Amino acid sequence: MSHPQALLPRQPPDQRWVDYAAGLTAGDIAGRVTDPDRIGALGATFDTAAQGLRADQIRSAAVLVPIVLHPGVPTILLTLRSGHLSAHAGQVAFPGGRIEAGETAEAAALREAAEEVGLDPRIPEVLGRLPDHLTGTGYRMTPLVALLRPPLTLAHDPNEVEEPFELPLSVVLDPESPQRQRAERLGKMREYWVWPHERHFIWGATAAVLVNLAKLLRP
Numbered sequence: 616m617s618h619p620q621a622l623l624p625r626q627p628p629d630q631r632w633v634d635y636a637a638g639l640t641a642g643d644i645a646g647r648v649t650d651p652d653r654i655g656a657l658g659a660t661f662d663t664a665a666q667g668l669r670a671d672q673i674r675s676a677a678v679l680v681p682i683v684l685h686p687g688v689p690t691i692l693l694t695l696r697s698g699h700l701s702a703h704a705g706q707v708a709f710p711g712g713r714i715e716a717g718e719t720a721e722a723a724a725l726r727e728a729a730e731e732v733g734l735d736p737r738i739p740e741v742l743g744r745l746p747d748h749l750t751g752t753g754y755r756m757t758p759l760v761a762l763l764r765p766p767l768t769l770a771h772d773p774n775e776v777e778e779p780f781e782l783p784l785s786v787v788l789d790p791e792s793p794q795r796q797r798a799e800r801l802g803k804m805r806e807y808w809v810w811p812h813e814r815h816f817i818w819g820a821t822a823a824v825l826v827n828l829a830k831l832l833r834p
Contacts, residue, residue, distance in 0.1 A: 628789040636785040637687045639832070641740075641762055644682060647831050648742040648760045657746050657830060660823045663805050664751025676754040677720035678711025679728045680828060681739060683763045683781060690781035691825070692763065694731060695815055697777050707817045709758065709824065710734065720744070720757040732779045733770035739763055745827050750820045751805075758824045782812065787829050793822065 627633075647653055681692040696706050710728035714720060725736040739761035748756045771779050786792050793808045796818070808822035817825070 628783070628785040628792065632789040633785040635834070636689055636783070636788055639689060639784070641684060644760075644762065644832065645742050648745075653831055654743070654746070657827050659746040659748065660827065661749035662751035662807070662820065662823070665749045665753070668749070668753055672753045673749070673755050674753060675714040675720075675757070676712060677714050677724040677727075677757045677759060678709035678824070679724040679734075679739060679741075680709055680745065680758045680760045680824060681728075681734075681763045682760065682784065683765060683767065685765055689784040691784060691787060691828075692732075692779060692781055693815075693817070693821065694771070694776045695778045695780065697773065697775055706819070707812075707815050707821050709821060711756070713754070714757075721759055724757075724759045731772055731775045733768075733772075734763075738767075745824060745831070748820050748823050754820075756820055756824075758827075760828070780815070782810070782817070782825075784832075786810070787825050788833055790829070790833075793826055793829075 683690045683692055692710070694708055694710055696708055710731045711724050712727040712731075714723040718726070721741055725734075725739065725741075728734040728739070729736050740763075741759050741761045743760055745758040745760060748758065750756060769779055787810070793810050795806060796809050797804055797806050799805070807818050808826055810817040810822050810825060
């Protein structure tokens with residue numbers, strides 16, 4: 616599937632969201648992520664390409680959704696996957712991957728984050744889960760929201776990750792930031808979210824999880 620050129624932000628996030636993001640404390644974030652009413656109001660999401668998948672075609676995966684608590688400018692840690700990978704090459708993703716036999720979602724997300732970007736599994740403070748997202752490639756992905764306190768020392772594996780980078784939380788919180796796009800794949804129209812970024816195309820499962828995270832963290 617070909618993608619349009621990565622979107623440039625039409626404008627900086629509204630100052631309201633810059634200020635709101637700057638004022639969010641670890642306790643504020645934890646309170647929202649662990650609020651069953653807030654989580655329940657979100658619901659699971661899915662890629663339109665996943666329609667028609669059989670149960671035996673679906674595998675379990677987990678990703679870490681790391682919120683980096685830079686003073687006044689919190690961010691979301693993301694990765695650009697290496698271009699030579701057999702699946703999802705060159706795409707923006709959260710650290711994570713397939714859940715192995717006997718593993719919990721939390722253990723899988725922490726293990727994959729350690730393998731991909733060198734994040735010490737003892738550092739993330741895992742708060743809770745967002746609703747699952749079913750990808751078009753047949754993964755039922757469990758997103759785990761975690762807090763990271765800087766400074767961070769990362770050492771990414773170039774075989775898996777081309778570049779880790781951070782997206783300002785203020786951009787994620789601004790409801791004017793994401794756009795809904797459509798493209799044809801295998802004769803069918805596919806709809807997906809896209810987040811603006813000056814260098815990377817943030818779409819698909821990663822974008823859908825960011826939409827849910829934004830809904831959860833807004834007042």
